[in-house]
Amino acid sequence: MQPSGILETALYVTDVEAAAQFYGGLLGLEVILRAGDESVFFRCGSGVLILFNANKLKDRPKGGLPIPSHGATGPGHVCFSATRDEIASWKSHLEVHGVAIESEFDWPNGAHSLYFRDPSGNSIEFAEPKLWNLQ
Missing domain, CATH: 3.10.180.10 (2,3-Dihydroxybiphenyl 1,2-Dioxygenase, domain 1)
Structure with missing residues (x-):
């Protein structure tokens, strides 16, 4: 078995608003979902680019959706x-x-x-x- 493609890619940003303006305004990607200053999701071809506020991921309360914690530094x-x-x-x-x-x-x-x-x-x-x- 082999995956057929990459569905989503995530980057971690320090300022979601600045990132949203950069990727949405300058690069022209279509916003499909925005969660305040925590994240913004863009359509890119057949996939999705997600920008997460790196600092907000650390402070995420337990509970809610059963998504394992993830993130990156640098x-x-x-x-x-x-x-x-x-x-x-x-x-x-x-x-x-x-x-x-x-x-x-x-x-x-x-x-x-x-x-x-x-x-x-x-x-x-x-x-x-x-x-x-x-x-």
């Missing part, structure tokens, strides 16, 4: 799929909005990647699907 990483032309457009869009490009390069297999940071310091990447032979 910067996380997520990579969005994009064509080479889309990556060039994203680079221009990000620069116009004052987002510093951390790195941009071609992998040995010819795939192109662009890296930058969200307001909480998470590493965000746009890469061509051929990076993982997914074309």
Whole structure:
């Protein structure tokens, strides 16, 4: 047996409002659920990107839904799929909005990647699907 795909990905942020503006406003992801300053859920293709307030997870009261505790420390990483032309457009869009490009390069297999940071310091990447032979 093998999973058929990734349904959701979570990043942990220090400011849910700033993150919501970054991912929803700047990156254009559709908000599908918001829980105050604790979390925000975005549709991304056939999956969901969840942003959790890292500090609120620690203070979560016991009870409620039977979800095991989870979280991470330090910067996380997520990579969005994009064509080479889309990556060039994203680079221009990000620069116009004052987002510093951390790195941009071609992998040995010819795939192109662009890296930058969200307001909480998470590493965000746009890469061509051929990076993982997914074309």
